[in-house]
Every structure is written in structure tokens, then in C-alpha cells.
Amino acid sequence: MIDPHHAPTGTAYATAPSIVQEICLIAEASGSGPSDVSGDREFRLRKAALLDCIAVQERARYGVAASADADDAAEVAAEWLVEYDVAHSGLSRKGRDLVLAEEYRDYVRAEYEAWSRSQAV
Template sequence: MEQLHPSPEHHPEPGNWPTPETAYALAPSIIREIGWTAQTAADKPFGTALGREFWLRKAAVLDRIALAGEDAGSPGDAREVATEAARRLMDLDDTTVICDPRHYVRQQYIHWAKHQ
């Protein structure tokens, strides 16, 4: 599996965060992403760590689920779960960015999607 690195944009200006619509414009369906993350986790050999792509895509799909709940007026626990997954990605990236973790996921996802 190719090692993916965080984008070089670790000190962006607050106004430079992509909107969810922009960040996820190239994203597969939520169902497809759930399937990809589940299959990737299931296929992982015991004792090996999941890579950055897994954590980025998992955080992004959870963010998208949370956004759908927020738009429907019933975020439930999705917002908290999405934020925790985003923090996991930030920890993995050892980033110095101080921001809403979900904004960081969107920025990193758009960078990743454009370079596929």
C-alpha cells in the first residue's frame, strides 16, 4: 500500500478551509466508502497498523454522515464520532494545525482526492 503523507498545507489561514461540498465533490457514495473501510479493516493482517488512507477515508465518511444528520436536524452521536475520527487522523499526521478537526479532514481529503 502506498504511503500517503499529509498535504503541505499544515498552516493554512482559517478562511482557506474547503466547504464540505467542495471537499467531497469527488467522493464515492457513503455506502461505498463504508464498504471500503469495512473491507480494508477486515483484510488487514493481524498485528499490522491501518495506513493513513484508511484513517482519512474513515474520518471523511464519518464527517459526511455527521453532515447529513446535521442537515436533517438530528446529528445524534455522529458529530462526536466524526470529530474523534478526525482527531485520530490529526494525531497520525502529527499535525501542528489547531482547528476544528473535521475541517482538517476536509482539507486533507480534497488534497488526497485530487492526487488519485
């Protein structure tokens, strides 16, 4: 999705599909029928990672002020994933020091990187 050498996300998205490909996959999953994809952790993770990538690119290209909307969307999606993990996997916000929006986004990056490695096996 992004060049890991020019963004603060490190290698989290190094093997991710392009932003356009990921948007298509997420849109396809969103309209895939009667199942509720919002309850699917993978869907939430991929959407949060996509929005994080977009926000990182926007910030790098246009600066902090111009990326505010993208940052807000990434923060909401990251919190959506954290809320799901708290409810379904016993994640403790306090135990993981998940208080600030940037910490939620760091969590998304770590979880996406772990998920990506598990998909490569």
C-alpha cells in the same frame, strides 16, 4: 458522498464515492488480513471523511440535536487522523490552529480534498 451545494463541506467530497460504497471499502480494508490498517493514513483519512459526511447529512436532515452521536463519531475520527499526522508527518496543531473539534473536521475536509485530487492524476 454528499451534494456539495447543500452542505457546509464545499467541494471536499464532491468526487467521493457514495456513503455505502465508502463503508464497503472501509469494511473491506478493516478485515483485509494481518496488517494493521489503523496505522495507515489513507484508511484514517477515508474513515474520518466518511464519518464527517454522515454527520453533515444527519445534521442537514434531522437537526443539531439528532445528529449529536454522528457529530461525536466524526470528531473522534478527525482527531484520530490529526494525532496520526502529528506523530508521523510533523503536523503542528498549534501551527494549524487545530484546537476545536470543528477545526479537526475542517482539516479532514482539506486533507481529503487534496488526497482526492492526487488520486485523480
